Amino acid sequence: MKVTVVGAGAVGASCAEYIAIKNFASEVVLLDIKEDYAEGKAMDLMQTASLNGFDTKIIGSTNDYSKTAGSDIAVITSGIPRKPGMTREELIGINAGIVKEVSSNIIKHSPDVTIIVVSNPMDTMTYLVHKTTGLPKNRIIGMGGALDSARFKYRLAEALEAPISDVDGMVIGGHSDKGMVPLTRLATRNSVLVSEFISEDRLNQVSEDTKVGGATLTKMLGTSAWYAPGAAVSGLVQAIACDQKKIFPCSTLLSGEYGLDDLCIGVPVVLGKGGIEKIVEIKLDEAEANKLKESAEGVKKTNSLLEL
Numbered sequence: 001m002k003v004t005v006v007g008a009g010a011v012g013a014s015c016a017e018y019i020a021i022k023n024f025a026s027e028v029v030l031l032d033i034k035e036d037y038a039e040g041k042a043m044d045l046m047q048t049a050s051l052n053g054f055d056t057k058i059i060g061s062t063n064d065y066s067k068t069a070g071s072d073i074a075v076i077t078s079g080i081p082r083k084p085g086m087t088r089e090e091l092i093g094i095n096a097g098i099v100k101e102v103s104s105n106i107i108k109h110s111p112d113v114t115i116i117v118v119s120n121p122m123d124t125m126t127y128l129v130h131k132t133t134g135l136p137k138n139r140i141i142g143m144g145g146a147l148d149s150a151r152f153k154y155r156l157a158e159a160l161e162a163p164i165s166d167v168d169g170m171v172i173g174g175h176s177d178k179g180m181v182p183l184t185r186l187a188t189r190n191s192v193l194v195s196e197f198i199s200e201d202r203l204n205q206v207s208e209d210t211k212v213g214g215a216t217l218t219k220m221l222g223t224s225a226w227y228a229p230g231a232a233v234s235g236l237v238q239a240i241a242c243d244q245k246k247i248f249p250c251s252t253l254l255s256g257e258y259g260l261d262d263l264c265i266g267v268p269v270v271l272g273k274g275g276i277e278k279i280v281e282i283k284l285d286e287a288e289a290n291k292l293k294e295s296a297e298g299v300k301k302t303n304s305l306l307e308l
Contacts, residue, residue: 001025001241004068004110006102007078008032008041008060010223011118014230015075015237017045020056022234024241029068031061032078038062069109073237076102076129077229079119084219091120092305099125103133114139114275116236117251118229122175124302126251126264131308138275142251144175145266147232149249151213152182155206156189159198166190170249172266173295177215181291182207186282239271252276258284260296263303 003025005012009032016030030045032038042060049055061067068074079095099119106113115135117126126142129135148171157164169187173179184203187194195203209216217225239246249268254260257279258267268280284292 002027002029002071003237003241004029004031004071004074004106006031006074006076006106008034008038009077010226011229012075012077013041013045014226015077015233016041016058018230018234019237020045020049020054020058021052022238023054023056024238025056027057027059029059029061029071031063031065031068033063035062065105065109068106071106071110071113073114073116073240074106074110075116075118075233075237076125077118078102084222092124092302095119095121095125096128096306099128100132103129107133107135114141114240116141116143116233118143118233120175121302123251123264123266123299124306127253127303128306128308130253130264137253138277140253141236141271141276142175142264142266143229143233143236144251145171145249146236147229148175148180148210148213148266150228150232152187152206152210155209155213156187156194159202159206160189160194162189167194169194170268171210172249172268173292174265174299175251176298177211179295179298180211181288181295182210183288185285185288236271240273240275243273245270245272245277247271247280250276252279254279257281258292260293263296263299265296265299
């Protein structure tokens with residue numbers, strides 16, 4: 001199993017680290033346009049192998065896509081990260097050109113690859129890859145929902161004063177501060193609805209804190225977060241590589257599901273060796289359905305800025 005990660009910055013390096021530590025991939029290629037940067041990150045990570053007990057080979061490359069040849073999965077993290085006060089949508093002009101070029105080069109050397117998009121605005125970048133590459137829809141996946149759901153579970157555990165392993169919950173919709181739809185009604189603590197434990201007001205606060213999870217960290221760190229995004233990507237990669245049939249909320253191209261068409265947005269999917277093997281349509285109540293529709297309108301507005 002060969003995995004390529006394009007972009008050796010904080011998010012890309014975290015992706016490579018978590019994938020390697022899980023020890024399911026034979027090789028991870030870390031690629032960046034900055035001279036010797038990916039090679040240095042790869043060397044540093046390989047020097048942890050004996051300490052962290054993994055045998056995955058990590059190699060770095062300065063913009064040489066021939067080294068990515070035969071990749072089963074490729075992760076696109078490249079592009080400029082958010083700065084404090086920026087929205088994900090403001091990154092579209094620069095990042096669209098980068099993502100288009102990167103996906104084209106990946107497919108040139110790995111025509112059977114499955115692509116996971118991390119670059120922001122993530123739903124629109126995922127849509128761009130669909131529109132410009134010709135890959136089957138099941139092999140193009142946007143990461144956002146997996147990360148947003150991890151942040152949701154963190155906030156739920158915090159509110160419940162419970163171990164996070166007790167908590168389950170999901171965020172659907174667009175990967176943006178206004179577009180996320182945390183499904184508080186369906187969230188559980190060890191199979192018991194969390195509404196049995198905390199008030200509606202507290203649940204609403206959990207929802208709002210989840211939506212601004214990325215912006216909160218950007219303000220604190222001065223740039224986008226990287227540990228949780230890297231962990232989210234590694235979870236998706238492992239589910240595909242190991243054919244786990246796990247359900248994650250991911251940005252996927254919809255063709256009538258949830259009453260939506262011709263856009264990529266976060267909904268639950270089954271991930272296995274075929275990439276997105278099934279889109280799971282859960283029954284939403286009226287409020288949730290309306291929020292998802294509003295989120296879709298926001299994503300379409302951002303998509304309209306693309307030069308296809």
